[in-house]
Amino acid sequence: MTDRVRHAACRCGQIRIACTGEPIRVSVCHCRECKARSGSAFAAQVRFPAGQVRTEGEANARMWQYTGDSGNTADFFFCGTCGSGVWYRARPYHEAYAIPLGNFAPGHGFVPDYSVYEDSMEPWVSITGDAIEHHD
Numbered sequence: 001m002t003d004r005v006r007h008a009a010c011r012c013g014q015i016r017i018a019c020t021g022e023p024i025r026v027s028v029c030h031c032r033e034c035k036a037r038s039g040s041a042f043a044a045q046v047r048f049p050a051g052q053v054r055t056e057g058e059a060n061a062r063m064w065q066y067t068g069d070s071g072n073t074a075d076f077f078f079c080g081t082c083g084s085g086v087w088y089r090a091r092p093y094h095e096a097y098a099i100p101l102g103n104f105a106p107g108h109g110f111v112p113d114y115s116v117y118e119d120s121m122e123p124w125v126s127i128t129g130d131a132i133e134h135h136d
């Protein structure tokens, strides 16, 4: 059996990502940082082990490094042309790429397993599904 490959890209298409196999986790986060990062009421991201990720057009990416309240530093990559966030990686670089779910081509089939920082969830948002773990 061949592993499934799913494709993601920034809005203008200059940065492309191919992910092989299944992700580590699919999560929705309601924290303030993720809201600002995504510009939306919450952010949804898909984490893949680095070995399952291939990127193209990375020369066009820009990086912003940020240390959050948790004390963890991560590198946030975004397209230098269209501004789409394309992935972020916690330091050191041995773990995973977190890729915004909305960058994946239609038909990806990702469903969140986790909804976190629900204490910051907008009051009109509801994340549903029997398999979802909810965390404050």
Ligand SMILES: [Zn+2]
Pocket (backbone or CB within 6 Å): 010, 011, 012, 013, 014, 015, 079, 080, 081, 082, 083, 084
């Ligand atoms: Zn772009």
Ligand SMILES: [Zn+2]
Pocket (backbone or CB within 6 Å): 029, 030, 031, 032, 033, 034, 035, 117
């Ligand atoms: Zn967050």
